[in-house]
Amino acid sequence: MKRDDPLPNLHAPVPGPASRAWLQRLRAVESPNVTAIGDDFPVVWQRARGALVWDVDGNRYLDAGSAFGVAFIGHGHPAVREAAHAQVDTLLHGMGDVHPPTARIALLELLDVLTPGDLGHGVLCTGGSEAVEVALKTAMLATGKPGIVAFSDGYHGLTLGALGGTARPDFRGPFARWVPGPTTFCAYATDAATRDRVLAEVEAALTDPQAPAGVVLIEPLQGRGGTRLPAPGLLAGLRALCDAHGALLCFDEIFTGCGRTGAFFACEHPDLGAPDGVLPDLLCIGKALGGGFPVSACLGRPQVMAAWGPSAGEALHTSTFLGHPVAAAAAVAALTAIRDEGLVARARDDGAALLATLRDALGDHPAVREIRGRGLMLGVDLGDGGLAWRVVLGCLRRGVLLLPCGTGGHVVQLTPPAVMSAAQRTYVVDVLVDAVHEQAQTAA
Ligand SMILES: Cc1ncc(COP(=O)(O)O)c(C=O)c1O
Known part of the structure; x- marks a missing residue:
């Protein structure tokens, strides 16, 4: 059996007594809106x-969600x-925008090589939201225009x-009065007729x-919005409109970037x-970028990033x-592994196989509306x-995290x-x- 072949192994109830004890401690000290704690979820x-x-x-689980990707x-x-470990032993922290550590320079150089086109000037950040903030601020500076076009879901x-670009009403609602706008939401077009509208x-x-x-902000493939592919021609159409009207096109690839969909x-x-x-x-990236460490980036074309002016x-x-x-x-290590271990091709091929298996197994089930996506x-x-x-x-109780x-x-x-x-994927599907x-x- 290969090293990565083990399947779930549940010794204790899910959640078990130790999880429940830790969750009780958490409930006492964490702001109540952070972790939803119920009888059967989560596990620690x-x-x-x-x-x-x-x-x-x-209890041992298979993580079929990669911890938010x-x-x-x-x-x-x-x-x-x-x-x-090597970095911890030499220079554990740096100084933000002053006295750059070598690792910061090496990462920006590698991103310059890996990103398509001339998206070679970046700002490193710690989380995905911050990378989006940088993108929106860049657009304001570069175009002088206030509005954001974003998409439903x-x-x-x-x-x-x-x-200001996140559509879900449950997130926006409580803050809608204060979130800076104006923001125009358009439907996310998954078919040709909607695309033209x-x-x-x-x-x-x-x-x-x-x-x-001044900016059109879109996930090329919607992740949290429901795993939705754009209508063919949508992204090209947005590109043409931004060019025609002096706006910037921003792709949020925080979820989809770094190989997830079977392309870098x-x-x-x-x-x-x-x-x-x-x-x-x-281009905004994050999540998989740090191999588990909190790092994200907003990458831009040099003439666009020039709108910030040199730091004084x-x-x-x-x-x-x-x-x-x-x-x-x-x-740097994570990106190198993705490139050198062929993980983009693996996401493409294993993802296609997984999609086909899911469609075979569930495509005709009356409760299933659609099975879709790209890569993993x-x-x-x-x-x-x-x-x-x-x-x-139900999957959690059988040791599969989704x-x-x-x-x-x-x-x-x-x-x-x-x-x-493959054996682990088969287990997840079953x-x-x-x-x-x-x-x-x-339910029936
Ligand atoms: C497409 C996309 N953009 C931005 C974010 C926000 O990233 P973070 O949670 O790291 O702030 C997420 C998080 O799920 C995301 O999926």
Whole structure:
């Protein structure tokens, strides 16, 4: 049996007594809105390797979600651990935008090589939302225009600026009065007819005489919004409109980037972009970038990033931990592993096989609306958030970690690590199929 072949092994109830005890302690000290604690969810994690996670009761799970997509190269990849340890032993932290550590420079240089086109000038950040903030601030400076065009069900983070592009009403609602706008939301076009209507709406927003939008912010393949592929021609159409009306096109590839969809960046798929690709002016990446360490980036074309002007001593956007050397060294190791271990091709091929297996097993089930996605970013659309949640809980009880996505949580999302073995993927599918059958029957 290969090292990464083990399957779930549950010694204790899920959640077990140790998880419950830790959750009680957490409840006493954490702000109540952070962790939803119920009778059957969550479990408290203790360690992880590859596609496997152990909880504090010793239960072993398969992580079919890669911890929000982060563990694309697997949890605790040896090259990432080695690079991080070496960096910890030499220079554990740096000084933000002053006195740069070498790791920060090495990461930016590698990103310059790996990103398509001339997206070679970057700002390193610690989380995805911050990278989106930098993109939006860049657009404001470069275009002088206030508005953002974003898309229904899109998710770009929850900091105040990024929230201006995040559509989900449950996140925006409580802050809608204060979130800076104006923001124009358009439907996310997954079919040709909607695409043409949406492109007309986008054009109206970009040419609005009162508050013209200066940036179009889109995930080339929607992740948390429900694992949705754009209509062919949508991204190319947006590119043409931005060029025509002096706006910037920003691709949020925080979830889809670094190999997840079977291309290094989702915008590089010829059918999603265009035969010769659609390049954005700004590209946000995060999640898998750091191999588990918190690092993200907003990358831009040099002429766009020039809008910030040279630093005269105080950077206009920085933070204490900008370009943290341990995170940067880990990211260099993670990106190198993705490139040198063929993980992008593995995501493409294993993802196609997984999609076909899921469609064979569940495509005709009456509770399943659609099974879709690209590479290792797949979703089983059940059209019903209650059912999807019960399926997620059913999978957890059998040792498979998954989460729902989509507004209303009606899609069970699969974003496994690229290092998950065929036997482990088969186990995940078997458990998911059983859970859909069981839970759909319960509902009927
Ligand atoms: C597409 C996309 N953009 C931005 C974010 C926000 O990233 P973070 O949670 O690291 O702030 C996410 C997080 O899920 C995301 O999926």
